[in-house]
Amino acid sequence: MTRVIPESTSSPAGTPPAPKRPLPVSRADTFTESVIREMTRLALKHGAVNLAQGFPDFPCPDELKSAAGEAIDADVNQYAITWGSKELREEIVKRVKTYNGMAFDPETGITVTCGSTEAMLASLLAVITPGEEVIVPEPFYENYGPDAILSGAAPRYVPLGDDLSIDEESWKSAFSKKTKAIILNTPNNPSGKVFSKKELSFIADLCLDYNVIAVTDEIYEHILYDGHKHVSIGSLDGMQDRTITIGSFSKTYSVTGWRVGYALADPDLTNRIRKIHDFLTVGAPAPLQQACAAALRLPASYYRELAADYDKRRKILYNGLREAGFACELPEGAYYIFTDISESGKTDVEFARHLIEKAGVAAVPGSSFYHDGGETKLRFTFSKKTETLQEACRRLENAF
Numbered sequence: 001m002t003r004v005i006p007e008s009t010s011s012p013a014g015t016p017p018a019p020k021r022p023l024p025v026s027r028a029d030t031f032t033e034s035v036i037r038e039m040t041r042l043a044l045k046h047g048a049v050n051l052a053q054g055f056p057d058f059p060c061p062d063e064l065k066s067a068a069g070e071a072i073d074a075d076v077n078q079y080a081i082t083w084g085s086k087e088l089r090e091e092i093v094k095r096v097k098t099y100n101g102m103a104f105d106p107e108t109g110i111t112v113t114c115g116s117t118e119a120m121l122a123s124l125l126a127v128i129t130p131g132e133e134v135i136v137p138e139p140f141y142e143n144y145g146p147d148a149i150l151s152g153a154a155p156r157y158v159p160l161g162d163d164l165s166i167d168e169e170s171w172k173s174a175f176s177k178k179t180k181a182i183i184l185n186t187p188n189n190p191s192g193k194v195f196s197k198k199e200l201s202f203i204a205d206l207c208l209d210y211n212v213i214a215v216t217d218e219i220y221e222h223i224l225y226d227g228h229k230h231v232s233i234g235s236l237d238g239m240q241d242r243t244i245t246i247g248s249f250s251k252t253y254s255v256t257g258w259r260v261g262y263a264l265a266d267p268d269l270t271n272r273i274r275k276i277h278d279f280l281t282v283g284a285p286a287p288l289q290q291a292c293a294a295a296l297r298l299p300a301s302y303y304r305e306l307a308a309d310y311d312k313r314r315k316i317l318y319n320g321l322r323e324a325g326f327a328c329e330l331p332e333g334a335y336y337i338f339t340d341i342s343e344s345g346k347t348d349v350e351f352a353r354h355l356i357e358k359a360g361v362a363a364v365p366g367s368s369f370y371h372d373g374g375e376t377k378l379r380f381t382f383s384k385k386t387e388t389l390q391e392a393c394r395r396l397e398n399a400f
Helices: 035-046 062-073 086-099 115-127 144-150 168-174 197-210 267-281 286-295 300-324 348-359 386-396
Strands: 110-113 133-138 154-159 179-185 213-217 243-248 261-264 336-340 377-381
Touching: 035 348, 062 286, 086 110, 086 243, 086 261, 086 286, 110 115, 110 267, 115 144, 115 179, 115 213, 115 243, 115 261, 115 267, 133 144, 144 154, 144 179, 154 168, 168 197, 179 197, 197 213, 300 336, 300 386, 348 377, 348 386
Parallel strands: 133 154, 133 179, 179 213, 213 243
Antiparallel strands: 110 261, 243 261, 336 377
């Protein structure tokens, strides 16, 4: 192969530089960088309390750190099997059968990925033919729109109601012969909505009627409040072979930097996902996979305490936001509070920058969770130590 040497960009003295060649058109031109990560950078620059990006500032369980260290010491430092270590896949199968009510073969139904982020993109690439449509309910986690575009699909956005309910007629009209998949997220980021079994059954019926794949992000499945229950749409009648269920260790075990997730699917879908995963990342970190297997052996009390601890943090931030003048409701799940800032007289982006620079608290502009809209909203995370939240609430007293 002949190597092409780029033309020199320098110019003789006294002559203007040659105009820069325009880059070819790219799918990346149709979306922006992550607003969430941008807010983190601004928080660091201004010394603000970071309630923008959803990562804990408290340690993960000691059992995980010990298991990771032991794996590294034992030289579990080379490639694992591309689609995940056998031990981890077997532990995932046990947990999913007990908690999610679905049965998978660890040899043919699981792909361990570099976080749920890779799992989502690999899954969409596995099912989409360019030009097809993917339904994205909004508000949505900011990756979903770009993920659909990168896979070659046209996103079809369907709004939830102001009370986060489903308008059945709007959803019915969104499905068509072009619809190939729907992206679901329950519990939902940013709204905290937990989709009920009745709502998921309605969506499942549409998937069955239109031969649509449900790609469902369930990474907050253990973070639930006020008696809400997690339901996997793949556990409903007729749905397991047309659902890709995505999970992650990041949120449940406070290891967002480990980047270990997984996709559960029918063997035919799994075969496609595994091939794409192989060429995207080869595999997730081997020693951390061993530590994640240890995480799945934690007792049931761990999950009860996890939800109870987050409930306390939820109420600290909620009370602080309300006292500061933010309009908001307690979320049903996950670890975010979605607020209304209409009375500020500023757009979401203006108010987010104002909070960072003047109050010293970082949040995420609501418009990053909508295709069109959200300019009157901000998202705050409460995945922080109680003292961090208390300090943030103190600073928010002067937010408006």
